[in-house]
Amino acid sequence: MDTPFQLHHIGLLVRSIERATELQVARYGYRIESPIIHDPVQTARVRFLRLPQGAHWLELVAPEDAQSRLAGALARRGEGLHHLCYQVPRLTEACAQLREGGQMLLAEPVPAPAFGCRPIAWFMDRAGLLTELVEAGPGPFSLPPQEP
Amino acid sequence: MDPLQRLQTIFQEQFDDPALVIGPGTSPATLPGWDSVAQIQIVLAVEEAFRVRFTTRQVAGLRSVADILDLLETHLNGSY
Numbered sequence: 726m727d728t729p730f731q732l733h734h735i736g737l738l739v740r741s742i743e744r745a746t747e748l749q750v751a752r753y754g755y756r757i758e759s760p761i762i763h764d765p766v767q768t769a770r771v772r773f774l775r776l777p778q779g780a781h782w783l784e785l786v787a788p789e790d791a792q793s794r795l796a797g798a799l800a801r802r803g804e805g806l807h808h809l810c811y812q813v814p815r816l817t818e819a820c821a822q823l824r825e826g827g828q829m830l831l832a833e834p835v836p837a838p839a840f841g842c843r844p845i846a847w848f849m850d851r852a853g854l855l856t857e858l859v860e861a862g863p864g865p866f867s868l869p870p871q872e873p
Numbered sequence: 874m875d876p877l878q879r880l881q882t883i884f885q886e887q888f889d890d891p892a893l894v895i896g897p898g899t900s901p902a903t904l905p906g907w908d909s910v911a912q913i914q915i916v917l918a919v920e921e922a923f924r925v926r927f928t929t930r931q932v933a934g935l936r937s938v939a940d941i942l943d944l945l946e947t948h949l950n951g952s953y
Binding site: 794824827828829830831832833849850851852853 | 929
C-alpha cells in the first residue's frame with residue numbers, strides 16, 4: 726500500500742540532553758547530528774542523533790525550564806517515548822487524513838526552526854500517543870523522497 | 874440515552890471509574906486527572922460516539938462538561 730508517511734524521527738523525553746546523548750552514543754553507537762537546539766514551540770531543548778546506517782533520527786527532548794509543559798509530562802510519566810514523527814509530502818493533506826482517522830490536531834501548523842522552518846503539526850490519538858508531522862522539503866533533517 | 878448519560882459513560886471509561894458521576898459543572902478543577910491529555914482523549918471519544926468532528930479552536934475552548942454539551946448541541950442540531 727502506498728503511504729505518504731515516512732518515519733522521520735522518534736522523540737524521547739529525557740531530563741538531560743547531555744546525559745542522554747552520552748548514553749545513546751555509548752549504548753548503540755548513535756552519532757550526534759545537531760547541536761542542542763532551542764525549540765520555543767515545544768518549550769524544549771532538542772538534539773538529533775542518528776545511527777551510522779540509520780534512515781531516521783532519534784530526537785532527545787528535554788524541558789527548556791521548570792515551567793515548560795514538558796516538565797509536567799516528565800514528572801508524571803518519567804523519561805521515555807514521547808512521540809513519533811513522520812515526514813509527509815503535503816502537510817495539509819496528511820493533517821486531513823489523520824484528523825479523518827480520529828486523531829486530534831493539537832494546534833495549527835507552525836514553522837519549525839529545527840527543520841529550516843518547514844511546517845510541522847502535532848496530533849494525539851485516543852491512547853495519548855503524540856504524532857508529529859513535518860513537511861518534506863529542503864533544509865536540515867530532510868529525508869530523501871520515497872521511491873515510487 | 875441522552876447526551877449527558879453518554880458523556881458519563883465516556884468519562885467513566887476514561888477515568889476507569891464505573892461509579893463516577895458527572896454533571897454540567899464538572900470541570901478539570903473538580904475532577905482529578907482531567908488534564909490536557911485526558912481532555913483530548915475525552916473529546917476524541919465524544920467525536921467517535923456522536924459521529925461529529927470539532928475544530929482545534931473549539932476543543933481548546935472547552936472548560937467543563939457543560940461546554941462539551943453546548944458544543945455537541947450545536948453540531949447535532951446542524952447549526953455548526
